[in-house]
Amino acid sequence: MTATHASDTTLRVLGTSDVAGIEISLADVVAVVEQAYDTLAAGRSDNPRKLTVKPEDGHSVAYAMLGRDGERGVVAVKTSYKHGLHEDRDKQHYYTTLTLYDDSTGLPVAMMDCGRIGALRTPAVSALLARELAAPGSRSALVIGTGTQGRLALPFLLTTMPHLERLMLFGTHPDGIRAVREQLHAHFPDREVEVVTDLRAAAGDSDIVLATAGPGTPASVDADWLKPAALSVLVGYGIAPSTLHRADRVIATSAAQMRVTGTDMVDAGGELRAVDAEFPEVLAGRAAGRTDPGQRIFAYNSGLVVTDIALGHRFAQLALAQGLGTAVPLWQ
Known part of the structure; x- marks a missing residue:
């Protein structure tokens, strides 16, 4: 420079x-x-x-x-x-x-x-979280939200996990849905996204659930809807606090930042679930991510400067x- x-x-x-x-x-x-x-x-x-x-x-x-x-x-x-x-x-x-x-x-x-x-960094981090934490053999992913983070979520997921077969999207804005399709075709012209309306059924079919929606979203995936070994990644909104509190393991890009920006995920008693490991340590091999193939994992992507x-x-x-x-x- x-x-x-x-x-x-x-x-x-x-x-x-x-x-x-x-x-x-x-x-x-x-x-x-x-x-x-x-x-x-x-x-x-x-x-x-x-x-x-x-x-x-x-x-x-x-x-x-x-x-x-x-x-x-x-x-x-x-x-x-x-x-x-x-x-x-x-x-x-x-x-x-x-x-x-x-x-x-x-x-x-x-x-x-x-x-x-930020529009590139955040979905790249989510894709790395998915690569490291998704259950072995994961083949399906659901993205919730069609804003800035949702539009590149699937191309980045396919960059780190090219073996994904079923790509699903839940969104409420027609322009956003169209933009998601355009971005997917721009980077992976041979791949298609399935727009879903039954969020509960889609979540139950997904190995990876990536919540990128804004605060006004009607989406709120509950822990009961998820597969036993599902990975849920929270970037914005779209999944309920139960996905955090009932997870077998919690990974955050930063535990300190999760305490600052994750207050909407507290339980009924106002408590935030403790983090089991931070993602930089997982990537470096100094901490375990998924310790069992059947674990349900919650990952918090708050972004690091x-x-x-x-x-x-x-x-x-x-x-x-x-x-x-x-x-x-x-x-x-």
Whole structure:
């Protein structure tokens, strides 16, 4: 990055259109995210717990996340702000940015819109969770939700688990359903998705249930609906707290972040189920994921900023090599 990062007085800003035009394969995204987890598990990266602010009426939520990637020698800050949580999706406002600094030179790398980074990183993590935690011989997957995370969920699942045979989708937005189909055909033109309306029956037929829906979803898969050895992965909404509390084993990308962002999954007594293992440790072989083929597993995907940093840095490298972005004399 030393040839392309900003000076000590300017900052390279990469807007939505700059980031959108960069080509990267799903397999490359998975590899970058997996490496970020490996580096964190090795103790070479730092990923403090995110900070959260939310008004009493819950109309908005904001997060701030600081981290350091030891593999790339990059320090970064990510911010995320969503307004209109009680409104329909088209009336909500969402802004997320990532600012990267080269920790070897002390110079800024770039500030970028982090929307596409998150849209790729999160389903890549879910796909890695599925690869590591799904029961042996898993052949079916159900995705709940057709928003940003739901639209790439199936292509990423097929990237890490190409043997999946039956792909199901539960959604309530026609445009979202169409977008899911388009993304699947763009990456896997020979594969089809089955849109389901009987959620209980679909959940009972699924080896993997991936909940990516927004807070207004009518979906709420109960533990009783799941197969005995099913894997349920929570990204957004769509599965009931019982899937967590009645699981045989609970894996989280971060136990600390689950305590912050997983409060909607508490039981009737207001308690959140303890985490059995964190996913970076599972990937590194330092902790067990599934310890028995018949276990019902719950996995919580809250996202770690080190994965945003790794993927964002890769995008910045590609963008700056192409001369994209605008140099802003921020510190002059």
